Amino acid sequence: MILQIQSFISEQLFLTKAMKIVVVGGGISGLSTCYFLGKLARQNNQAIDLTLVEGEKRLGGKITTDVSDGVIIEGGPDSFFTLKSYALDLCKELGLGSELLAANPESRGTYILSRGKLSKLPEGTETGAPTRLIPFLQTDLLSFSGKIRTLMDLAIPKRKESSDESIGSFIGRRFGREFLVKIVEPLYAGIFAGDVYKLSAKAVLPRLVEMESTHGSLIRGMRHAAAVRKNNARFSGKREEAKSSSSTFVTLKGGLLQLAERISSSLGDSSILLNTKVREVSESKSAQGRNQFQVILEGNDGSIEADVVVLSTPAYATSKLLRRLDSAIAFLLDQIQYVSTATVSFAFCKNEVKESIKGHGFLVPRTEGELITGCTWESSKFPGHAPLDVILARCYLGWFDHEEFAQLDDATLVQKVQEFLNRVAGISAQPILTRIYRWNRALPQYTVGHLDRIASLDLLLNNHRGLFLTGAAFHGVGLPDCIHDGHLTAQKVFETAEESEDYFGISE
Numbered sequence: 282m283i284l285q286i287q288s289f290i291s292e293q294l295f296l297t298k299a300m301k302i303v304v305v306g307g308g309i310s311g312l313s314t315c316y317f318l319g320k321l322a323r324q325n326n327q328a329i330d331l332t333l334v335e336g337e338k339r340l341g342g343k344i345t346t347d348v349s350d351g352v353i354i355e356g357g358p359d360s361f362f363t364l365k366s367y368a369l370d371l372c373k374e375l376g377l378g379s380e381l382l383a384a385n386p387e388s389r390g391t392y393i394l395s396r397g398k399l400s401k402l403p404e405g406t407e408t409g410a411p412t413r414l415i416p417f418l419q420t421d422l423l424s425f426s427g428k429i430r431t432l433m434d435l436a437i438p439k440r441k442e443s444s445d446e447s448i449g450s451f452i453g454r455r456f457g458r459e460f461l462v463k464i465v466e467p468l469y470a471g472i473f474a475g476d477v478y479k480l481s482a483k484a485v486l487p488r489l490v491e492m493e494s495t496h497g498s499l500i501r502g503m504r505h506a507a508a509v510r511k512n513n514a515r516f517s518g519k520r521e522e523a524k525s526s527s528s529t530f531v532t533l534k535g536g537l538l539q540l541a542e543r544i545s546s547s548l549g550d551s552s553i554l555l556n557t558k559v560r561e562v563s564e565s566k567s568a569q570g571r572n573q574f575q576v577i578l579e580g581n582d583g584s585i586e587a588d589v590v591v592l593s594t595p596a597y598a599t600s601k602l603l604r605r606l607d608s609a610i611a612f613l614l615d616q617i618q619y620v621s622t623a624t625v626s627f628a629f630c631k632n633e634v635k636e637s638i639k640g641h642g643f644l645v646p647r648t649e650g651e652l653i654t655g656c657t658w659e660s661s662k663f664p665g666h667a668p669l670d671v672i673l674a675r676c677y678l679g680w681f682d683h684e685e686f687a688q689l690d691d692a693t694l695v696q697k698v699q700e701f702l703n704r705v706a707g708i709s710a711q712p713i714l715t716r717i718y719r720w721n722r723a724l725p726q727y728t729v730g731h732l733d734r735i736a737s738l739d740l741l742l743n744n745h746r747g748l749f750l751t752g753a754a755f756h757g758v759g760l761p762d763c764i765h766d767g768h769l770t771a772q773k774v775f776e777t778a779e780e781s782e783d784y785f786g787i788s789e
């Protein structure tokens with residue numbers, strides 16, 4: 282019997298040809314795709330030969346954490362949203378549950394710069410619609426008529442047409458221009474830094490668009506969603522994890538790079554090629570009529586053959602890789618514009634800062650005409666990311682039409698951000714630590730019609746079985762969205778393999 286089993290196993294090992302998969306791009310999208318490919322391969326008992334190719338000398342892409350004297354500085358993302366649970370679930374699955382750190386509820390609150398003065402964002406408006414009446418009525422951010430106009434959302438009939446529209450048109454229609462400019466635009470600036478009159482409501486605010494159609498009002502829809510979430514949190518598992526699940530923003534105690542590192546160490550036998558840039562992807566047919574890909578590396582690094590290629594690079598980079606393979610795909614990818622951005626972090630000695638620091642940070646509406654779009658008091662939002670006697674501030678720069686920071690050298694940039702913090706928050710102390718991260722073409726813009734362009738891309742990809750695209754350019758820029766898309770992409774790889782067994786040559 283034992284002999285029979287051994288011979289069956291060795292026969293299977295011998296006969297089964299591992300599916301050769303190359304994933305290009307080692308940001309969170311590529312890493313998640315690799316993780317879920319490995320997981321599904323184990324579940325399906327399918328052998329895969331996985332290679333991850335990353336152009337830089339480290340994994341993580343936009344995720345970059347620098348730890349210096351107990352100060353944790355995030356250069357890119359600093360936390361993730363828990364309303365979509367994909368990132369939270371992945372952290373728990375990877376054994377990082379005890380590392381989760383919920384945004385500090387005691388110092389909660391976001392401020393908005395309004396005519397040079399910081400005013401508190403009324404509680405309940407954090408997701409872009411007022412859900413709590415009293416704080417909303419009390420805010421000095423909006424005029425009386427602005428508040429009345431916002432509340433008219435409860436009475437305005439829902440839109441009949443189902444075509445896409447801009448965020449400016451959607452929010453302007455429901456809540457009026459004042460709420461759009463003072464609250465929604467700055468809230469979404471950190472995510473897209475885009476033009477609200479160009480960004481697509483359907484692609485950027487799908488939940489809100491859905492709420493209008495289901496509840497006839499965003500306020501009613503939001504209140505309903507908040508009640509459901511509160512209820513779910515009450516019944517979820519462990520205390521610390523339940524706290525994280527019920528907090529809107531969560532990070533990891535040692536910084537978000539932990540997530541990238543944990544995924545990469547879970548990849549086991551897979552090959553990870555760092556410092557290796559892909560130049561082009563080409564396609565040919567094998568004698569059996571199967572698609573075969575050549576992943577051609579830059580310089581003299583040669584090429585890698587693959588049955589499946591997943592590109593998780595930014596849209597403009599992916600377009601370059603596919604230009605010769607399919608110019609129509611490259612054209613559609615080129616329609617996805619990007620905005621450059623930067624973060625400047627300062628650590629200050631707490632006892633040298635005279636003014637009190639309020640809330641988790643503040644946002645700067647475009648109408649204020651500032652270089653800086655927002656600032657997070659990281660040490661208040663995530664205590665533990667800095668020693669108790671340190672204030673860690675992180676400022677964001679860059680709008681779609683406001684990228685002049687990119688022309689400034691580091692010293693001038695630092696000086697301007699310091700002057701700004703002094704003027705707005707009264708911080709005149711000299712920082713004990715400064716870090717600058719410049720992100721060229723960092724934030725993809727989901728402009729009106731984005732979802733149609735993605736649907737067209739999907740159709741064109743049907744002509745290239747075995748070629749898949751994922752990444753922040755398509756179905757959401759947040760870490761949870763990228764992780765979810767990585768998961769869906771891994772599922773599609775296996776579905777395609779199952780559909781045409783001979784295509785991947787599962788047994789020969």
Ligand SMILES: Cc1cc2nc3c(=O)[nH]c(=O)nc-3n(C[C@H](O)[C@H](O)[C@H](O)COP(=O)(O)OP(=O)(O)OC[C@H]3O[C@@H](n4cnc5c(N)ncnc54)[C@H](O)[C@@H]3O)c2cc1C
Binds near residue numbers: 334340362560720
């Ligand atoms: C400043 C900033 C703050 C942010 N804050 C948050 C936040 O707080 N929360 C949140 O959820 N999201 C945040 N985001 C968004 C989120 O970080 C990104 O959308 C996400 O990390 C993108 O992941 P990705 O894997 O799709 O792309 P990337 O991280 O850009 O990874 C793409 C990878 O492809 C590699 N690559 C490119 N070309 C090639 C090539 N030819 N060959 C090989 N490799 C190549 C790159 O080197 C890179 O590693 C922020 C983004 C920025 C810029």
